[in-house]
Every structure is written in structure tokens, then in C-alpha cells.
Amino acid sequence: MDSRKLKILQAVVDEYIVTGEPVGSKAIMAHVKASSATIRNEMAELEKQGYLEQPHTSAGRIPTYNGYRLYVDTLMERDQLTDEEKRALDSMLDENASEEELVNSASLALTQLTQCASVVASSTPKFSLISKVEVIPTGKRMYVILMITSNGKIKNKVCRLEFDLTHEQLEFFDKYLAENLQGMPIDDVSEEMIEKIRTAMGAYMVTLTPLLGELFNLAKEMTAQDIKLQGEKNLLTCKDFDQGEIIDFLDNQKEIEKFFNDSFSDLQISFSSEGDSFAIHNSSIISAPFKKGGVQAGRLGLIGPMRINYSKFIPYLEYFSQRITTLLSERDDDTARLEIEDKETEEGGNS
Amino acid sequence: MDSRKLKILQAVVDEYIVTGEPVGSKAIMAHVKASSATIRNEMAELEKQGYLEQPHTSAGRIPTYNGYRLYVDTLMERDQLTDEEKRALDSMLDENASEEELVNSASLALTQLTQCASVVASSTPKFSLISKVEVIPTGKRMYVILMITSNGKIKNKVCRLEFDLTHEQLEFFDKYLAENLQGMPIDDVSEEMIEKIRTAMGAYMVTLTPLLGELFNLAKEMTAQDIKLQGEKNLLTCKDFDQGEIIDFLDNQKEIEKFFNDSFSDLQISFSSEGDSFAIHNSSIISAPFKKGGVQAGRLGLIGPMRINYSKFIPYLEYFSQRITTLLSERDDDTARLEIEDKETEEGGNS
DNA sequence: TGTTAGCACTCTTTGTCTCTGAGTGCTAAT
DNA sequence: ATTAGCACTCAGAGACAAAGAGTGCTAACA
Numbered sequence: 001m002d003s004r005k006l007k008i009l010q011a012v013v014d015e016y017i018v019t020g021e022p023v024g025s026k027a028i029m030a031h032v033k034a035s036s037a038t039i040r041n042e043m044a045e046l047e048k049q050g051y052l053e054q055p056h057t058s059a060g061r062i063p064t065y066n067g068y069r070l071y072v073d074t075l076m077e078r079d080q081l082t083d084e085e086k087r088a089l090d091s092m093l094d095e096n097a098s099e100e101e102l103v104n105s106a107s108l109a110l111t112q113l114t115q116c117a118s119v120v121a122s123s124t125p126k127f128s129l130i131s132k133v134e135v136i137p138t139g140k141r142m143y144v145i146l147m148i149t150s151n152g153k154i155k156n157k158v159c160r161l162e163f164d165l166t167h168e169q170l171e172f173f174d175k176y177l178a179e180n181l182q183g184m185p186i187d188d189v190s191e192e193m194i195e196k197i198r199t200a201m202g203a204y205m206v207t208l209t210p211l212l213g214e215l216f217n218l219a220k221e222m223t224a225q226d227i228k229l230q231g232e233k234n235l236l237t238c239k240d241f242d243q244g245e246i247i248d249f250l251d252n253q254k255e256i257e258k259f260f261n262d263s264f265s266d267l268q269i270s271f272s273s274e275g276d277s278f279a280i281h282n283s284s285i286i287s288a289p290f291k292k293g294g295v296q297a298g299r300l301g302l303i304g305p306m307r308i309n310y311s312k313f314i315p316y317l318e319y320f321s322q323r324i325t326t327l328l329s330e331r332d333d334d335t336a337r338l339e340i341e342d343k344e345t346e347e348g349g350n351s
Numbered sequence: 352m353d354s355r356k357l358k359i360l361q362a363v364v365d366e367y368i369v370t371g372e373p374v375g376s377k378a379i380m381a382h383v384k385a386s387s388a389t390i391r392n393e394m395a396e397l398e399k400q401g402y403l404e405q406p407h408t409s410a411g412r413i414p415t416y417n418g419y420r421l422y423v424d425t426l427m428e429r430d431q432l433t434d435e436e437k438r439a440l441d442s443m444l445d446e447n448a449s450e451e452e453l454v455n456s457a458s459l460a461l462t463q464l465t466q467c468a469s470v471v472a473s474s475t476p477k478f479s480l481i482s483k484v485e486v487i488p489t490g491k492r493m494y495v496i497l498m499i500t501s502n503g504k505i506k507n508k509v510c511r512l513e514f515d516l517t518h519e520q521l522e523f524f525d526k527y528l529a530e531n532l533q534g535m536p537i538d539d540v541s542e543e544m545i546e547k548i549r550t551a552m553g554a555y556m557v558t559l560t561p562l563l564g565e566l567f568n569l570a571k572e573m574t575a576q577d578i579k580l581q582g583e584k585n586l587l588t589c590k591d592f593d594q595g596e597i598i599d600f601l602d603n604q605k606e607i608e609k610f611f612n613d614s615f616s617d618l619q620i621s622f623s624s625e626g627d628s629f630a631i632h633n634s635s636i637i638s639a640p641f642k643k644g645g646v647q648a649g650r651l652g653l654i655g656p657m658r659i660n661y662s663k664f665i666p667y668l669e670y671f672s673q674r675i676t677t678l679l680s681e682r683d684d685d686t687a688r689l690e691i692e693d694k695e696t697e698e699g700g701n702s
Numbered sequence: 703t704g705t706t707a708g709c710a711c712t713c714t715t716t717g718t719c720t721c722t723g724a725g726t727g728c729t730a731a732t
Numbered sequence: 733a734t735t736a737g738c739a740c741t742c743a744g745a746g747a748c749a750a751a752g753a754g755t756g757c758t759a760a761c762a
Contacts, residue, residue: 024754035706040755058713058754098493098509131490136483139503140682142449146497152490154507158449160682233602236587236594243587243594251584331491331511375725386735391726409725409742 007032008042009051010075013063017307020240022060065273068284068306072269079311081319089319095327099152099297102327103290104228106300106320111231114313115238116304119287120228121260123298124153126187130219133177135170135211143211147218149186151292155222159214161207169204173211176200189219227260229253229303240282240305249279259285260299267318268299271306282306286314288321292328300324358383359393360402361426364414368658371591373411416624419635419657423620430662432670440670446678450503450648453678454641455579457651457671462582465664466589467655470638471579472611474649475504477538479574484528486521486562494562498569500537502643506573510565512558520555524562527551540570578611580604580654591633591656600630610636611650618669619650622657633657637665639672643679651675 011031015023025036025043032039043061046052051067054060063071081089092109094101103120110118129150136144141164146156165173176197181189194216201208235246249255255278259270270285272278278285280303287301300321302313362382366374376387376394383390394412397403402418405411414422432440443460445452454471461469480501487495492515497507516524527548532540545567552559586597600606606629610621621636623629629636631654638652651672653664 022754026754036754037706037708037756038704041705044756054755056713057756058711058752060754096511098511100509132487136499138482138499138505139501142503144499144505148487148489148495150490152493152509154489154495154509156505156507158451158503158505160447160449233598236598247584247587373725377725387725388727388735388737389733392734395727405726407742408727409723409740411725 002042004032004034005042005046006075008039009046009063009067010071012043012046012052012061013067013071013075013307016062017309020307022055022062024060027060063306065271065306068271072310076310079315081315086319089316090323093320093323093327099292099328103298103300103324104230106324107228107230110300110302110316110320111234113316114302114304114308115234116302116308116313117229117231117235119256119260119285119299119301119303120230121225121257121287121299121301122228123225123262123296124149124151124186124223125262125295126223127185128153128223130181130184130186130189133181133215135174135177137165137170140164145211145215145218147215147222149222151297153222155218157214157218157221159211161210163207165207169207172204173201173208177215186219186222189216191216225257225260225262227253227257229256235280235303238305240307241280245280255279256285256303260287260301262296264299265289265296267314269310284308286310286317288317290321290324290328292325294329297328353393355383355385356393356397357426359390360397360414360418361422363394363397363403363412364418364422364426364658367413368660371658373406373413375411378411414657416622416657419622423661427661430666432666437670440667441674444671444674444678450643450679454649454651454675455581457675458579458581461651461653461667461671462585464667465653465655465659466582466585467653467659467664468580468582468586470607470611470636470650470652470654471581472576472608472638472650472652473579474576474613474647475500475502475537475574476613476646476648477574478536479504481532481535481537481540481570484532484566486525486528488516488521491515496562496566496569498566498573500573502648504573506569508565508569508572510562512561514558516558520558523555524552524559528566537570537573540567542567576608576611576613578604578608580607586631586654589656591658592631593633596631606630607636607654611638611652613647615650616640616647618665620661635659637661637668639668641672641675641679643676645680648679 008028011028012023014031015027025039028039028043029036043052046067047054047061051064051070052061053064055062089109092105092112094105097105100122103122107118107120110116130147131150132146132148134146136146138144138158141161143159143161143165144156145159146154148154180197194212198205198209198212232250235241235250236243259268259278264287266289268285268287272280272283282305283303284306285301285303287299289296289299291297300317302308302317304313359379362379363374365382366378376390379390379394380387394403397418398405398412402415402421403412404415406413440460443456443463445456448456451473454473458469458471461467481498482501483497483499485497487497489495489509492512494510494512494516495507496510497505499505531548545563549556549560549563583601586592586601587594610619610629615638617640619636619638623631623634633656634654635657636652636654637659638650640647640650642648651668653659653668655664
């Protein structure tokens with residue numbers, strides 16, 4: 001492919017990203033040293049090759065999906081963040097907050113910086129261990145099952161029983177759970193496993209069955225991907241989108257789960273192409289992973305129109321992801337160091 | 352006020368609710384026995400009195416805020432729910448689920464039945480008692496504060512400390528909380544109170560201060576009104592609304608809190624009138640309380656356009672509120688009975 | 703042979719104009 | 733007091749023209 005043609009394609013995308021209007025040959029002259037006629041010829045060729053398209057005969061060109069793809073894969077130049085910018089981004093993070101709040105603050109910052117919607121997808125790896133399970137009575141025949149995993153996630157489920165549990169029943173159950181579930185990989189909580197506990201309950205079996213059911217559900221929910229969308233407003237007010245599609249999407253956000261798959265490792269850029277099942281036409285989804293203890297703990301993402309400022313926003317996204325990864329690992333390191341100091345002075349091991 | 356005039360006003364509102372178009376004198380003839388000229392005269396009068404208005408000279412009339420107010424207060428006829436309808440409504444409720452899910456199912460049902468947005472505002476009364484507070488270590492220097500109130504609400508807060516707590520510290524703190532906070536009205540957790548605990552911590556004071564801060568926040572959050580909006584889609588697709596206003600509203604939902612005040616007792620109907628600070632013009636908010644143990648536990652509400660089918664939707668809303676109240680109190684009753692039986696056979700008192 | 707100036711052509715957008723129809727207010731008759 | 737009749741108003745739809753942006757193609761040029 002001709003280098004001038006690539007330059008023209010790049011110029012079209014760059015220009016279109018800024019203006020949002022179809023780009024004509026004259027506008028390209030500012031970017032490429034050639035006459036408008038030459039550029040027109042090249043553009044006609046680029047159209048034939050499927051990188052550009054015309055909304056109508058007498059309009060300028062806009063990039064096609066393939067055009068964007070080529071652009072983000074090879075043409076685009078990423079801005080380098082200056083130290084000043086980095087400091088500005090840092091100041092938008094709740095660096096001292098809990099993991100969840102930290103990631104949320106990054107997501108919120110992204111919505112403000114990019115005028116896009118932002119996504120936090122956090123997952124509890126299947127090999128995480130159950131570090132605590134407890135059943136707590138909270139009222140008449142009401143019980144809460146509390147579960148905490150080794151990666152610090154906490155979740156509970158309210159459960160109403162037909163009968164109140166006696167002291168002994170509760171104690172027995174709690175003890176059984178502590179002895180048998182604690183330390184076990186969360187993914188090992190299977191239906192067979194629950195069934196095994198059920199039979200082990202002996203005489204208490206019937207009474208405890210509903211609790212066991214909820215326990216199973218709770219374990220499933222723990223490992224389920226947790227997706228949080230922020231900045232929906234930006235999607236609704238973005239003129240590149242069909243409002244109806246956005247509304248439908250907001251009504252059924254599960255759709256995006258597949259774009260935040262755990263198996264993606266690095267920066268991921270997807271376009272909603274024609275054949276795609278993703279409802280929002282003209283949208284692109286960018287995501288980058290963040291890690292904790294060397295393991296992917298989730299992904300931070302951006303949903304916006306295809307004509308998004310990739311050069312600027314990708315560095316933002318990557319910077320935040322890296323920063324979160326660093327902060328989370330610093331915490332681990334710090335603590336590791338402190339723990340060693342601890343052990344030197346006393347033998348407290350309370351986790 | 353003339354009875355015919357009232358009839359005409361009622362007819363205008365009724366008709367407008369159905370069609371959404373300004374109502375002309377001819378359309379009223381179907382409802383009121385009079386010629387179009389007479390009706391026109393009366394309508395002109397109603398306009399002068401501030402109950403109707405004209406979008407433009409050659410259009411029909413639409414009700415003003417005052418017109419709607421008069422309509423809902425005295426003119427409107429509420430539909431009676433048939434047994435069949437009641438059964439249909441019942442079938443939409445998760446009668447056996449937890450309180451939260453039960454109320455949510457009602458809210459969801461309302462969004463489907465009315466094409467409006469629905470609100471659940473649940474509050475934990477300030478005089479609720481703290482039935483459990485616990486600090487649980489969940490990872491390196493990470494702690495969770497868990498709080499449960501006498502009305503069965505459970506909430507937790509993750510907290511990161513500068514140093515790990517020793518076994519003794521944790522035990523001491525937990526014991527102190529159990530002895531001093533358990534059984535106390537949640538509203539008694541004040542800054543002074545926290546300060547008192549802080550000094551009581553003696554040598555542990557510095558280490559535990561962050562935890563105490565979070566404990567305070569947690570208590571505040573427990574009593575804060577918890578508002579959940581469902582069916583936002585219906586607001587966005589409703590042509591009576593200005594989309595921009597809806598988007599702004601969705602972006603800042605706190606606005607509606609004042610419409611679900613605990614101090615409202617019975618059915619409440621508010622209109623967004625001109626002078627009102629509520630952002631959505633042409634909207635009305637209806638809400639009804641539901642109770643638990645004789646005390647208001649929250650409100651169920653509806654946000655829709657002013658031209659909402661009041662005759663139908665108010666009965667829906669009231670039916671759901673009453674049904675929830677009944678179900679929640681039945682649960683209490685059942686349990687009360689069971690507890691008595693319990694006491695006859697053994698002396699277990701585990702709450 | 704690749705590039706460019708020039709020109710006719712296409713198509714959207716914008717504005718203006720007219721026509722239509724629904725609904726009104728007023729007047730005069732009942 | 734009510735009603736029939738009529739002139740009037742105004743929003744909305746449709747037709748049409750003008751403007752403007754951008755194209756493709758042809759022919760000239762380096």
C-alpha cells in the first residue's frame with residue numbers, strides 16, 4: 001500500500017475524529033502535500049479498497065470499520081504523557097482508598113477526561129481461596145451468609161428460613177463450614193460439593209438446605225464478573241450514537257461482558273462492526289487490564305464513538321491501568337515488609 | 352365552581368391523559384352534554400381561572416398544574432381493582448424473597464405496568480438498634496467493618512490501615528464494640544461518641560482511629576435513605592419529557608430524595624411545577640409508604656409524566672404498598688408464634 | 703506517466719412559500 | 733343561557749428554489 005495513501009487515510013481519520021463531519025479533499029491538503037485532485041483520486045481508490053466511504057455522492061469521506069482498524073493498528077501515533085499530565089491524572093485517583101474505590105476513581109476520571117462511558121470489570125479469579133464463611137442470624141428466621149475471599153472481596157446474602165435455627169444447629173453448621181470450606185478454592189464450590197455437605201448435616205439437613213442453596217449462589221456470584229458502568233450520560237448525549245440503541249443498551253448492560261473477558265491480556269480495541277451482535281453502532285470499546293499480585297484483577301475500559309481521540313485516550317487508559325497495578329502491588333510489598341518486621345518483634349499471625 | 356365546568360375540566364384531563372394531544376371542544380362533547388360553543392365558552396373561563404392553557408391560539412386546551420391538582424384531589428375516580436387484577440399483581444411479587452427483593456419485585460412490576468420509572472426508598476429508622484458490629488481482617492492490613500441493625504439491614508465497609516492489628520488489638524476492639532455498641536440506637540453513633548471510644552482505646556488509639564472513622568461513616572450510611580430507581584428507560588423514551596432534562600436527572604438522582612421523605616405518611620402526589628427545583632418538567636411523582644412492624648420502612652413510588660393514568664396507577668401503587676406491608680407483618684407474626692413454640696421446648700435465645 | 707486545473711454534476715441543507723385543517727373567539731339568533 | 737355560524741389564527745406538511753460543499757472526469761502539463 002502506497003505511503004501517500006496511508007497518509008491520506010490517517011489524515012481523514014484524524015480530521016474526522018476532530019470535526020465529526022465527512023472530510024473533503026481540500027481539508028486533507030493541509031496534511032498531505034498534493035493537490036485536491038490527486039487526493040480525490042487516492043480517496044476514490046481507498047474507497048474501492050474498503051477503508052473509506054461516502055455518506056452520499058457529494059459529501060466527503062468517512063472511515064469504514066476497516067479504515068479505523070488500520071488506523072489504530074498501524075497508523076495512529078500515541079501521545080506521550082508529559083510529567084505534568086501524569087501528575088494531573090494522579091491527582092484524580094483516590095490513591096489511598098480501598099481497591100474498589102481506587103479503581104472507581106480512575107473510571108470516574110476517565111468519564112470526565114474523555115466524555116465517554118467508562119467500565120470497571122473486576123473478577124475474582126476462580127482459584128481464589130475462601131478465607132471466611134459465616135452464617136449470622138439477623139432477625140426472626142433471617143440469616144446472612146457472609147463470604148470473604150483471599151483477594152479481599154466480601155459479599156453477603158440474606159436468607160429467610162422456614163424455621164429458626166437453634167444455637168446448636170448454627171454452631172454445628174458454622175463450624176462445619178469453617179473446617180471444610182475455609183481455604184478451599186472458590187471454584188470448588190460445586191453442586192456436588194453442596195450435596196456432600198447436605199448429607200453431612202445429618203439430622204439438620206432439611207432445615208439447612210435453603211442456606212446451602214444460597215451458599216452455592218453466593219459462591220457463584222463471587223466468581224462472576226462484576227461490571228460497573230459509569231458516565232452513561234456521555235453515551236446519551238453523544239451525537240454519533242442512535243439514542244434508541246443507547247437506551248436499549250443501558251437497559252441490558254450484560255451485553256458488554258464479552259468485551260471484558262478475563263482472557264484478554266493487553267490493550268484491547270473492538271469496534272461494533274455491522275455483523276456484530278453488540279447493539280451500539282458506531283461504537284468502540286477499549287480496555288486495558290490491571291493486576292494485583294501478578295494476576296489480572298480486572299479491566300478498565302472505555303465505551304465511546306468510533307471517532308474517539310485514540311491518540312490521547314489510549315495513553316490515559318493505559319496510564320491508569322498501570323498506576324492501579326503499581327499501587328496495588330506497592331500495598332502488597334509494603335505489607336510484606338511490615339509483616340516481616342512484625343514477626344521479628346512478636347509472633348502474631350492473625351489471618 | 353360550576354359543576355359543568357368541573358365536568359369539562361375532568362373530561363379535558365381524562366382525554367389528554369389518553370391522547371397526549373391538546374383537547375378541543377368537539378372532543379369534550381362526547382363527555383358533557385352541551386354544544387361545542389358552550390364548551391368553548393366554559394373552557395375560556397377555565398383558562399382564565401388558571402386550570403387550562405393553550406399551547407397556541409388555534410389549538411385545543413391542556414391542563415395546567417392547577418388543573419391536574421384539582422383533578423387528582425377531587426375530580427378523579429379511582430378504579431377498583433378486581434380480584435383477578437389483584438391476583439395478577441400478586442403473581443408479579445416475589446412473595447417469599449427477602450424484604451429487599453420483595454420490594455424490588457414490586458418496583459419492577461410497576462415499571463412494567465405503568466411505563467414509568469419506579470422508586471424504592473427504604474430507610475432504616477434512626478431508633479433502630481445496632482444488633483451486631485464486627486471487625487473482620489480480610490487481607491494484609493485490610494479490614495471489614497460489618498454492621499447489622501435490628502431491622503435486618505446489613506452493610507459493610509472496607510478499610511485499609513497503616514499497620515496490621517495484632518490479635519490482642521483486634522480482640523480488644525471487637526469486644527469493646529460488642530459490649531458498648533450492640534443494642535444501642537444507631538442514631539446514637541455521633542462524633543462525640545466515637546471520640547469517647549477513641550479515648551477508651553488507650554494505647555491502641557492511634558492504630559484504631561481510621562477504623563473508628565469508618566465505623567462512624569458506616570453508621571451514618573445505615574440511617575441514610577437508600578433510594579433505588581428502576582425503569583429509567585421509560586423516562587428516556589417518554590415523549591412528554593425533555594430528554595436533556597431526563598439525562599441530567601439520571602446523572603444526579605439525589606434530587607428525588609426530598610419526594611420520598613420519611614415524614615410523608617400517606618399517598619403523596621407531587622407535580623414538578625414551574626417554581627420547583629425538580630429538574631424534570633411535566634413530571635409527577637406519586638408515592639405510598641410501606642410498613643414493617645407498624646413502622647414506616649420505606650416508600651414505593653412512581654415517576655412519570657403529568658398525564659399519567661392516575662385512576663389506574665394509584666390503585667396499583669397502593670395495592671403493592673399494602674401487600675408488602677401485609678407480607679412483612681405476616682412474617683413477623685409467623686415468627687412470633689414460632690418463637691413462642693420454640694421457648695416451650697428449649698431455651699435457645701440466639702439473637 | 704503521474705499530477706493538477708477546470709468544470710459539470712450530484713446531493714444535502716436551508717429557507718420561503720403555500721395550502722390544509724383543526725380549533726378558536728365572537729356575533730347574532732333562538 | 734345556549735347554540736349555530738363564520739371569520740380568523742396558527743402549526744405542520746409539502747413543494748420548490750437557491751446555496752454550497754464535494755465529487756468524478758477530462759484535458760493539459762511537467
